[in-house]
Amino acid sequence: MYCYQCQETAAGKGCTVKGVCGKTEEVANLQDLLMYLMKGVSHLSVRLRKKGEEMPEVNKFITDGLFMTITNANFDKQRFVKKIEEAFRVCEKLKNRLAELGVTDALCNFKGLDWKDRTPEEMEEKAKSVGILSTQNEDIRSLRELLTYGIKGLAAYAEHAANLGFEETEIYAFMQEGLVATTNDHLSADELTGLVLKCGSMGVKVMALLDKANTSTFGNPEITKVNIGVRNNPAILISGHDLRDLQDLLEQTEGTGVDVYTHSEMLPAHYYPAFKKFSHFAGNYGNAWWKQTEEFETFNGPILFTTNCLVPPRSNATYSDRVYTTGSAGFAGFPHIANRVNGNPKDFSQIIEHAKKCKAPTEIEKGEIIGGFAHAQVFALADKVVDAVKSGAIRKFFVMAGCDGRMKNREYYTQFAEKLPNDTVILTAGCAKYRYNKLPLGDIGGIPRVLDAGQCNDSYSLVVIALKLKEIFQLNDVNDLPIAYNIGWYEQKAVIVLLALLSLGVKNIHLGTTLPAFLSPNVAKILVETFGIAGIGTVDEDLKLFLG
Ligand code: FSO
Ligand code: SF4
8 A cells, every 4th residue: 555645644754554544455455446447437527528418426426436535534445345336337327428429439548447357356456556656757646646635625525515405517527637637647747737726726616615505504604602511411423524414413313302512523513503593402522533532432422424534443442333424434333324315314313313322421621612703704893803903903813724633743733822922813724723722812802812714614714804804905915914824734625725725826834744745855846936835843933933
């Protein structure tokens, strides 16, 4: 195996024996094979689109397959084998339709489609020859992977939007064209760089689409205090990012005596008006994804994963028989709740019955956290914010969006937040917030010093806010605003957020705790020289740099 798609990759280079995330070599190789076949399917789908036809089934297959290969989403070998089999079925359909339309040369243009052996042994063998290292040139490989990871991020957000009935063909078309481009040996580094930047602008589009899907379905997030203590009822803990899954679960648990709590990236669901009406939506339990191995022990009830980040339980974990997955998430041995059919709700009755037999959660903390500062809510406070900037009460904003991670050096972000002067405000989104959202950082004239816009995709809100401020202050360049970017990344959704920011012209982003291993020295140089991207240093050095 060879995988270097996330920040925690082994020795900052690549996982070669087993993933630091817990992914086995077998699953890693099957993921490579699935990626390879999805490129082949995309090749056919692009040809079909040129003929003016769209196959929604293909768009769904590719979006879902990409999401399944994101870090910490799916560790279940059998699910990948099934997906690989599906790739062949989808492929046959496309080939047949293309033949009907008179396209007969599409079959031989991409070698992935010539491979037909499907026994598990043959799959395993084939997988070994189609991974990341099959691209020899280090810079081309780096650009291909950067593009691929951006596309995986696009897929994740596109899937959440599609689950709410919001889709854009242009986004699917780009995902597939991008995958095909990663197989094209004739593309130069410059052409691939162009596609990486285009991927960023598609990132803005997909986040805008998801924002529209979320806000038109559930209302605009509003300032909300979220309980972090517990009640006395049995309960279900829901993790991941999918708000449609949460809606189905809240509707089905209503009146059953079972409460629902959020974990990690599901916390921002509390900020939406549509979910506030559920009196059994009890609060948020715990912290960022990587703390789950302790926090699930004390939750006592069943846990539902709608997406990443899932951590394989330790061998002595007491909660392994209480975890369920759905959507892109999966883990061998955890029951998987089937997808919705024809838009009907998923059936969560098995989890609800399980919860009824469990003890109420054990309290691990008490109090409240505040959030809900997405674009509409911040616009409502715009006068206050603008006055505070004009009067000097707010000297600078720090965008500290992105991900949290389990490595000790992530303490940097807590210390950075603690040491920021009192006239600064943190704008956050994503699970990165858990490094400082429970610190007593106070407020500036009623404006909290940590403004949480929501999930990682709600980084879009932070961009909308920045563009609004640029307009209010009549600036020509978004980089002239008193905003610094100190972003923590972990997996591929953070890659699309970063590419989206770059496509909007945001410069001098600091990315930690380490720069991606998949950036070759030359590609890293392009990013540094063109966009001023930098890593992080010590907290004191960086504070001096940012505030200097
Ligand atoms: Fe975090 Fe995981 Fe949301 Fe990621 S829970 S790390 S960037 O999946 O997507 O922020
Ligand atoms: Fe390693 Fe990250 Fe890949 Fe897991 S996702 S195998 S930790 S690089």
